[in-house]
Amino acid sequence: MMMGKRLVAGFYNGKTEEVARRLLGKILVHESPEGTTAGRIVEVEAYLSEGDPACHASRGKTKRNAPMFGPPGTAYVYLIYGIHYCFNVVTAPEGIGEAVLVRALEPVAGLDLMAVRRGGLEDKYSLCKGPGNLCAAMGIAKHHNSHDLSRVPLYLADDGKVCGEIVTATRIGISQAAELPLRFYLANSPYVSRK
DNA sequence: AGCAAGATTAGC
DNA sequence: CTAATCTTGCTA
Numbered sequence: 653m654m655m656g657k658r659l660v661a662g663f664y665n666g667k668t669e670e671v672a673r674r675l676l677g678k679i680l681v682h683e684s685p686e687g688t689t690a691g692r693i694v695e696v697e698a699y700l701s702e703g704d705p706a707c708h709a710s711r712g713k714t715k716r717n718a719p720m721f722g723p724p725g726t727a728y729v730y731l732i733y734g735i736h737y738c739f740n741v742v743t744a745p746e747g748i749g750e751a752v753l754v755r756a757l758e759p760v761a762g763l764d765l766m767a768v769r770r771g772g773l774e775d776k777y778s779l780c781k782g783p784g785n786l787c788a789a790m791g792i793a794k795h796h797n798s799h800d801l802s803r804v805p806l807y808l809a810d811d812g813k814v815c816g817e818i819v820t821a822t823r824i825g826i827s828q829a830a831e832l833p834l835r836f837y838l839a840n841s842p843y844v845s846r847k
Numbered sequence: 848a849g850c851a852a853g854a855t856t857a858g859c
Numbered sequence: 860c861t862a863a864t865c866t867t868g869c870t871a
Contacts, residue, residue, distance in 0.1 A: 697854070706854070716867055734864030736855050753854055784855050825854055 653688050653761060655681045656811030658802055663810075664724030664743055668750040671724075671743040672698040673836050675752055675808075677815030679760065680739075683805040684791045687765045691757025691780050691790065692813075695837035695844045697823045699740075701749045705828040709749025719798045720749040727806065729787070729797040736784025739792050741801060741808070755824070755835075757786050758843040766790070782845045816840045819847075 656679060664671055673696075681690040699707035708717040708730075719728040720742055728740040728751050744750035757780035759766055766779045766789035773779060780786035787793070792806065801808050817839040822830060824846060837844045 699854075708854080711868095714868070730854090731864090731866060732853060733855055734853090734866070738854060740854085755854085782855070823854070827853095 653681075653683075653690075655679050655690050655761070656809040659725065659808040659810060660802065661723075661725065668698045668700055668743045668752065669834065669836075672696045672752040672834070673818055675741065675754075676818060676836060676838055677813060679809045679811055680754065680757060680790065681761075681807055681809055682790045682792065686791065687762055689762030689765055689790050690760050691786065692760055693754055693756075694758050694841040695754075695756035696835070697753040697755060698743075698834040698836075699751050699753065700834070701744065703829075704832065704834075706823065706826040706830070706832075707749065707751075709751075713749065717749060720751050721747055722798065725801045725808075727796050727799040727801050729792060729794055729799075731794060732784070737787035737793055738783045739787050739790075739796075753783060754786065755783050756781050756837070756841075756843050756845045757790070758841060759789070777842055781843060 675693050709720045723746045726742040740751040740753045742751050759779050780789045819839045820833045821835045823835045
């Protein structure tokens with residue numbers, strides 16, 4: 653299944669906010685043993701190393717956030733509230749702890765498998781809505797932590813499709829630095845978790 | 848060794 | 860608005 657060109661290292665050049673915006677419209681693909689699922693990124697949030705206490709890396713490197721300090725294009729996957737996984741793309745150069753949280757996808761392949769993973773949910777607009785939900789639908793879990801996103805089975809690709817207007821907003825679900833404009837989503841997408 | 852907090856979600 | 864559920868990191 654061809655989902656476009658894999659993203660290469662140069663894609664991550666520039667500030668994390670810019671890379672976050674650049675990730676909108678790109679495709680996340682998971683070729684799992686159960687089948688392939690893929691979704692177009694429609695909503696993201698940037699987490700920065702400086703002036704951003706909401707960022708997991710803001711208090712230095714620990715066992716948990718270590719992948720955030722790895723090379724750009726690394727996956728940072730963690731369990732939140734003991735129940736849901738959150739999927740991030742490491743964006744800053746190695747040694748700097750920054751990442752982009754993917755908050756919503758427009759499903760583009762493997763919708764049936766996504767529905768099964770979501771417990772029979774059939775509404776395509778809800779399949780990958782929210783960071784925990786998209787991980788469930790895509791079959792992303794803790795064993796993907798630290799994975800190199802230029803390689804199978806989990807990778808990012810660009811199918812060349814141009815995305816529309818980008819809206820800048822504040823991040824969801826955080827208590828610190830909640831006023832920073834670090835959330836970005838596609839204005840015309842019905843798959844965004846919240847407008 | 849104990850404990851509070853957490854980039855969420857579904858259900859009342 | 861709250862419970863569910865568990866790993867991590869900080870404090871003692």
